[in-house]
Amino acid sequence: MLRRFDKLLKCNLCYISGIHSRSKACKPVLKNCKKMFKSAVFNLQEATPDQVKEFLNSFDTVLSDCDGVLWINNNAIPGSPEAMNYFRKLGKRIFYVTNNSTKIRSDFAVKAQELGFIAEPEEILSTAYLVAHYLKGIGFTKKVYLVGSNGIGDELKAVGIRHFGVGPDQVKPDFKSMSPSDMDPEVGAVVVGFDEHISYPKFMKAASYLANEDCLFVATNTDERFPKSSSIIIPGTGTLVRAVETCSERKALVLGKPNDYVRKFLESFGLDPARTLMIGDRCNTDIEFGVRCGFQTLLVMTGVTSAKDLEKIRNDKTPPLPDVVLPKLGDILNLTSS
The missing domain is CATH 3.40.50.1000 (HAD superfamily/HAD-like)
Known part of the structure; x- marks a missing residue:
């Protein structure tokens, strides 16, 4: 793992030397992707059954924020465990990507499991973990x-x-x-x-x-x-x-979302940006991260973003714009059963 980090960390050395403008070599190379609902802020509840099916078939990897998407404090948001476990049942690869730095990865995994999520420490990407391996990686x-x-x-x-x-x-x-x-x-x-x-x-x-x-x-x-x-x-x-x-x-x-270091880490797992879905509850971190990386994006309304915020996002059309929106992640289950 650390050997892979050494390779991925080379692009970050420009920051350490005080050079904040990245070279061309540091810029992400993303595959072209024709998204179904590119930056449409589309309410997925209004999709037809065929569109829902096509949407679910359009990604292989699911990245999800935690606080405000899957749980708040120590309480699971209704339907979120079932939705994430459903993605896994469909064969999707799962990563829990959190800016929360208060726990180690194994503690996050235990919390997720206690709340009903299938989760392993290796699937947790927390900023505490990123900090440690960033510093270790630069010697x-x-x-x-x-x-x-x-x-x-x-x-x-x-x-x-x-x-x-x-x-x-x-x-x-x-x-x-x-x-x-x-x-x-x-x-x-x-x-x-x-x-x-x-x-x-x-x-x-x-x-x-x-x-x-x-x-x-x-x-x-x-x-x-x-x-x-x-x-x-x-x-x-x-x-x-x-x-x-x-x-x-x-x-x-x-190091946390929406910054490039998270992407560099995830690239070590060989994920395809064009077939990756990022789920989050705020535009300036989760959705911005997804847009920068070329992922599809799903905004849920159970955390930071309010109904008033969403209305402003739709009216102003100020980037970053999510591709699709749901009131809560668990609503995806209602769409698949209809």
Whole structure:
């Protein structure tokens, strides 16, 4: 696996050297694909039985976001387990592609199984896993200052990369009293993921390590918020990434959707973009990722995107536009049985 990563990671070295404009060699080469509903924002519930059948036959691989598509918190969205298991029964290859960095792959697989999904750790592609293998793949040997959770920490540990920073960082009365002696000279990278213990001292440390231009700056994702299960808004990792970018005056290398690193990883499995379906609940990550990669895209309305958002998407026709839309993923089962 790591040998394949070494090959795939060459395109990312331009980021590490500070060159953000990719060369032609780094640009994806996608097969031409005549999609059934290309960027149509088409309500799949309005399709004829023959169109539904043709749609299901048009892809071999299913990539699905998790939070807001398959489950919210610890509750499966009704019909989602049955829909994903139905795709598998049809012979589709399944990958769970999540920007959530709070768990290791095996924990995600256990959660999925407990909620009724057929899932194996090898089918989980999480940003915590991507961070660990990205750093391992470029031969990183220093320490990581981690603004994040145990999910990233455990994945780093699994590949032999030292890290610290998980958990609360006490805010002292004189919160600006940090001195150079408080800094670890072995730190060679700052990684930012979701951190429920975010604090001013963490921002200070992250920015101070990043003052060294040789220190790598890696982020899991830039999602603005978590899918809502109530009227309470839960800020996402993007909130923390933007804050660290602001105080460090640096830009992070973001590995999660919709960025190219996920595509590079998936290409190692030999999937055909023209026959791949990406399912998501938000346009600026899931659908954008699918469009960039040349996948077919399915937007569901059980997470971030609201009915009002969908109306605006249809009226404004501002890319990225999903090919098809369903109120919830489980509705696909009603269409196949009609």
